[in-house]
Amino acid sequence: MDVKLELIVLPVSDVDRAKAFYESLGFRLDLDKAVSEQWRAVHFTPPGSECSIIFGTGLTSTAPGSAQGLYLVVSDIEKARAELVGRGIEVSEVFHNAGGIFYHGHKGGDIVHDGEGQERLSGLHPDRASYGSFATFSDPDGNGWVIQEVMQRLPGR
Template identity: 55%
Template sequence: MELTLEIVVLPVSDVDRSKAFYTRLGFRLDADFTTERGLRVVQVTPPGKGTASIIFGENLTDAAPGSVRGLHLVTPDLEAARAELVTGGAEVSEVWHDADGIFHWAGSRNRLPGANAQHDSYSSYVSFDDPDGNEWIIQQIVDRLPGR
């Protein structure tokens, strides 16, 4: 079987505000259409190769706006990605790592300030929320594990 994650649906309260937010952050606007019956779909894609898109709009999901937690984006340069997100208007955390050194706990539990001391891939993060509170985490990966 071959499967690819293509789209993640985000619940938002204000479609135009979300569209402006994500495009300011450098997400590519792929589509914005509305049907005669009131279905609106906005699709944006984060910068980078081989990344899934997100869609939001009207009548797409029954989930509460801001209820999505732990969406992950990956970058080889965490400081540069953080700077670009801040320039785009996102309120981005300072760099942090998990005290256990293995992924991270939910919420802000077990977080320590600064990058992982060994600067290992998969171990340092920044985070931000979109205007509705959907949570994004940016993870630094320079060297991928075998098979990835």
């Protein structure tokens, strides 16, 4: 049986501010529906993605900004970063890990390296390896996104 991740709920404090931010990223607005003052859903899909995000009023009790480690995979990280910066988004510089392509977690808009040899180094992965180059940004509430360059998927992906 195939199982597909379709939707991620983002906790936000200001729905209109979040809507403007995700519109500025170039995400497609799929739905903005309010049925009362206590319930509103705003649904966006990143370009080319089969998985969407949703936020609003009355959707989650999770603290705004607590969603971390949300990955956007791109085939050219420099181009993706430049496009986001051109849209007025504050994005980290491109970086890679000293010990290879693997990483151990994410917190507050930055990847956290708690393994030996996983120090964050400036610039593209030296071999330009798939899964090896990253950049980060956060939405206005602090929900943390990671851009990861993948040019060739691992087997079985």
